[in-house]
Amino acid sequence: MIKTKQTEQFEFFSKNDNGLLTFPKAIKSKSVNEKLIINILENSFFSKNHKNTSFVSTYLGGGFHSEVTGGEFQKIVFEDKTNKKLLSVVLKHSPSFGNEQKKLFKLLNSLGFVELVKILRKYPSNQVNRRELMFYRYLADEVCIKVPSFYFGAINPRTEETWLVLEDLLNWSKIKPGDKRWTSFRLKMVLMKMAKFHSVFWDKSLNLNQFDWIGRWWADRENDYMSKDVALFGLWACRRIYPDILTLNLYKKLSEVISHRELIGNIFLQQKQTLIHWDFNPNNILFNKLNTNEGNLALLDWQVVSIGIPHLDVAQLIVANMGIENEDDVVDLVKNYIFFLKKYIGETIDSKQFMKIFDLAILDHFFRVCAPVLINSNSESLAEWNNCLGWIRGRSLFWL
Incomplete structure (x- = not known):
């Protein structure tokens, strides 16, 4: 299970505040985890009758991004009592800039690239986590190319830790x-x-x-x-x-x-x-x-x-x-x-x-x-x- 231990408040966004999700755009939370995301999805797509639905969560790892900076992916599938798939989403978790930097520097030092660490220390965050969230929110429908559907996202504005809830395209x-x-x-x-x-x-x-x-x-x-x-x-x-x-x-x-x-x-x-x-x-x-x-x-x-x-x-x-x-x-x-x-x-x-x-x-x-x-x-x-x-x-x- 993907977890976060950040104490700062997160800001939640749906696409263009389209009202499809049952949380106000100004909702705040001190942490984001699987339980909170499932609760939002259940309340948004299955009304209040959660007893008729169940979910299966699968940790997918994160490839190279995970190895270097700690980014991770998780799949959640909602089913009804007959095991019919109702909704399948992928969670993309990108850690805070500080945690990414710490993990990357540890790896570079272990490889003997101490000078590169010194160079990178002087550069601030390039805000790639925020950039991806805002792209899905504002431009994903404009680019004339298929991208995963965006359900909602959450970002800690100070640390830049980010969560994206996206359409599951793992069958592609x-x-x-x-x-x-x-x-x-x-x-x-x-x-x-x-x-x-x-x-x-x-x-x-x-x-x-x-x-x-x-x-x-x-x-x-x-x-x-x-x-x-x-x-x-x-x-x-x-x-x-x-x-x-x-x-x-x-x-x-x-x-x-x-x-x-x-x-x-x-x-x-x-x-x-x-x-x-x-x-x-x-x-x-x-x-x-x-x-x-x-x-x-x-x-x-x-x-x-x-x-x-x-x-x-x-x-x-x-x-x-x-x-x-x-x-x-x-x-x-x-x-x-x-x-x-x-x-x-x-x-x-x-x-x-x-x-x-x-x-x-x-x-x-x-x-x-x-x-x-x-x-x-x-x-x-x-x-x-x-x-x-x-x-x-x-x-x-x-x-x-």
Whole structure:
């Protein structure tokens, strides 16, 4: 069972205060746990006749997020007396920023990355827990892509500990990065959906600025995700661990790029902006098992949703799935995305310029994954890191 021992009061939110749940929007509680959540759901969906319903709770763990920061998932299924399923939800629990930081620092120290801990200590919370809750509350219905239905959420505004009660999509399927089922056809179907998603807020960043919780990563560069210090340390540590892959000559060139990283940020800010997921990788994509249409997908994990350039989402999807040996295949996929984006926004797009910014997006993504690959050097993480490096070696540094 997931538990919390925080003593501060939580604030509860349903989607747009739509009144579907039987708690006032200003309800306060000093703790959130399974019992409280079940009580809210029972009172909301099964009136007061709880005797006719029962529930089964299953702890699901939390994957990499759980290992590093303590995030956890739990499934609750409500049934009637005949064992007919009435409602199935997933609880997503994200711990307070302080607890996340403490657990991460302990892991980094145990791995010998003491200097990285010193760097990260100076950065405040990037408020990803609040961001995801508010995304589900305000924007989930606007993005033209399937996301889990949002029942309600709770957040401790001081510590940022967060609970989300979401639609259960565990009967949908996930395809791991690099799996052979990630065919060119499937990737193109996903890129079509991505283009539709990006078209909704295309060049309308002013409309999104009303939401102070949305990430603005390149506009606010001094945070743990984007800082030069983290990028330089990650690159240095990867060079030490993988000297045969990250050669000395390549390491020096990439270090020089980081020293001028602000120029790349300025180029990004000159492009038209939209709403981006910014973690658009296969582990956050689900396919409906009951529908053979390969484009029928759902997108999870909106903690880093941001105002940004679409190239970043395109790069994250492609580099996680493809070895970069065949450059023509990658270019073909990007052109496929451009075709659909042009169709949805009704504007012309300079394909050559788009590809150059795509090169920079992969370069930027490489710097972002250097530090995580130190923590979790599994085959997926290392393959993605290698794919980025392969593309950089073959293209980005050629003209940069």
